[in-house]
Amino acid sequence: MEWIEWLFSREFRQFILDNNLFFPLLFLARVVGITAIEIWRPARPVAYRKVFPYDLTVFLVYQFVVFPVANQINEWVYLRPHLPDAILTLPLVLRVACYLVVADLGHYWIHRLMHHKALWRIHKWHHSPTYMYWLAGVRTTIPQQVLVNLPYIFAYSFLDLPPWWMYLAIGAFNSFQNDWMHVNVTWRSNWLEWFVVTPRYHHIHHSDSPLHYKANLAALFTVWDRLFRTYVDPDSITEPLTFGIGEEVPLVRLAVGV
Numbered sequence: 001m002e003w004i005e006w007l008f009s010r011e012f013r014q015f016i017l018d019n020n021l022f023f024p025l026l027f028l029a030r031v032v033g034i035t036a037i038e039i040w041r042p043a044r045p046v047a048y049r050k051v052f053p054y055d056l057t058v059f060l061v062y063q064f065v066v067f068p069v070a071n072q073i074n075e076w077v078y079l080r081p082h083l084p085d086a087i088l089t090l091p092l093v094l095r096v097a098c099y100l101v102v103a104d105l106g107h108y109w110i111h112r113l114m115h116h117k118a119l120w121r122i123h124k125w126h127h128s129p130t131y132m133y134w135l136a137g138v139r140t141t142i143p144q145q146v147l148v149n150l151p152y153i154f155a156y157s158f159l160d161l162p163p164w165w166m167y168l169a170i171g172a173f174n175s176f177q178n179d180w181m182h183v184n185v186t187w188r189s190n191w192l193e194w195f196v197v198t199p200r201y202h203h204i205h206h207s208d209s210p211l212h213y214k215a216n217l218a219a220l221f222t223v224w225d226r227l228f229r230t231y232v233d234p235d236s237i238t239e240p241l242t243f244g245i246g247e248e249v250p251l252v253r254l255a256v257g258v
């Protein structure tokens, strides 16, 4: 069992970091792990063979174009206040909690703003899939990514001088969070929904029914929807959901957000 020991060794960790293999391996784990769960307990049938190559291409475009370009723009446009020492000396777990709450509140309002007529076109692509599974949620335009980054950059102030692994943990968490919201499973948990977004909760947000147009906008904590009156109880949905934007828009316009 030497190879198992090696997997948990400092040398292996260094090998992964030196060769930038963390996120590629994480993606592989997402493909295998989440797809297995979806095949085991799917909420709806999805033609994976038909849609996966397309969504994989979208993912690669996101990874190598949208994400780096948006980050570059955010280098010029961002706000990161310097917080008082009294906050920065709090235990890491409290600062991470503050980071999540502040960033998620900001995300809620940016998301809500993008559902306003004036900004809808930069977010429309995210709502374009007519099916729901974990990789369907990767469609993001550059302006959407720039806007969504803002509250996270702002809240990152709480993690001033984070430990070296923090950016990996946040990257992995963000990927997992987005996969999770869109994952195609029958699984439900009413008590968990009192705190965090579940797949069926976010699927209502993707519904093409005008009744759900501004429903369940939260990304992580469901409290924002309850507080700001955009909450739709998943238990109140009796008809099967259908997804998409209900209009034909040329792909380039959707992907660019114009």
Ligand SMILES: [Zn+2]
Binding pocket: 111, 115, 123, 126, 127, 205
């Ligand atoms: Zn939306």
Ligand SMILES: [Zn+2]
Binding pocket: 126, 137, 181, 182, 202, 206
């Ligand atoms: Zn979504």
